[in-house]
Amino acid sequence: MAMNLGFLTIVQENGGYLGGYLVTNLWGRPLEFRLSSAVRPNRMQQILYGGTLQPFLCADLIGKSLVAKTATQARCILTDCEAALDLRLQIDVPVAWLAANNDPVAEDLADEGAGRKSSRNEGLVIHHPRFPADGRAIQELLERVDTGVHLTEPFARIRQALAEAHKVGVTARA
Numbered sequence: 249m250a251m252n253l254g255f256l257t258i259v260q261e262n263g264g265y266l267g268g269y270l271v272t273n274l275w276g277r278p279l280e281f282r283l284s285s286a287v288r289p290n291r292m293q294q295i296l297y298g299g300t301l302q303p304f305l306c307a308d309l310i311g312k313s314l315v316a317k318t319a320t321q322a323r324c325i326l327t328d329c330e331a332a333l334d335l336r337l338q339i340d341v342p343v344a345w346l347a348a349n350n351d352p353v354a355e356d357l358a359d360e361g362a363g364r365k366s367s368r369n370e371g372l373v374i375h376h377p378r379f380p381a382d383g384r385a386i387q388e389l390l391e392r393v394d395t396g397v398h399l400t401e402p403f404a405r406i407r408q409a410l411a412e413a414h415k416v417g418v419t420a421r422a
Contacts, residue, residue, distance in 0.1 A: 251392060252279060254322030254341075255402040256314065258306045258329045259410055264288035267310035268406035271320045276397040280320040281406075283413055284310045307334035315339055324389050328403045330354070333376055342382035342389075345374040346399055367391070370399050 255270045267284040287305055289297070297304055311332050315325065325343045327333065330353060336343040347354030349365070354372045357363050363374035363383065373390070375382040393399070 250321065250323070251389070252320060252322045253389070253393070254315065254318075254325035255406060256311055256325055256327040256329070256332055256335070257403045257406045258310060258327075258332055259407060262286075262288075265305050265310060266410060267306070267314055268410045269311075269314035269318060270402050270406050270409075271318060271322050272402060274392055274397070275394045276402065278405075280318050281409060282314045282318050283410055284314055302331040303334040306331035308338060311335040312338045315341075324386055326399060326402075328400070333374065336376035336379055336382070342379065342386050343376060344382070344386045345372075346370065346403075347372045347374055366399070 251274050252271050253274065255272065257268050259266045264286040266286050269282045270278055271280045272278055287309055289301060289305065294301060306329055312335060315335070322341060325335065325341055327335070327343065327345055330345055330347065333343055333345045345354065346366070348371050351372065354363065354374050357374045357377060358372050360377065361380065362377040363372050366373050367390070373386060375386055390399070
């Protein structure tokens, strides 16, 4: 498997969720991009899923679909969305949540051994607590990323691409 990174972000707008997934090489160059259709949970789903709704939408529906439809494989998937961390339960690739240093949920997970501060001073790198071996694999891969690449920057590119696709009315989605 090539040394590619996947970047997954989920945007919440107008009562719906929209995902974007960008695969890059270790120099930050785009290799493949996918976006999802908007997913709008109805009131019944909100009631029935309760607190599990957001992880279900972000990981099981949007994240899994985007990764499955992408031809370019990633060695690790980075997300800026805590709820997407559960994508790791659906795929055989490590998933890491890049969280702010002061995020209380991320700090708790890091304290429990599911993450650490980024060696690149870009916040906390949190892996899924059910996969402790992922921490080392993620760290080793991130050490190979070009030093000029800021790990949070591709998420901004994805959001801009989602906004542009929305403006031009792109319908060919994942």
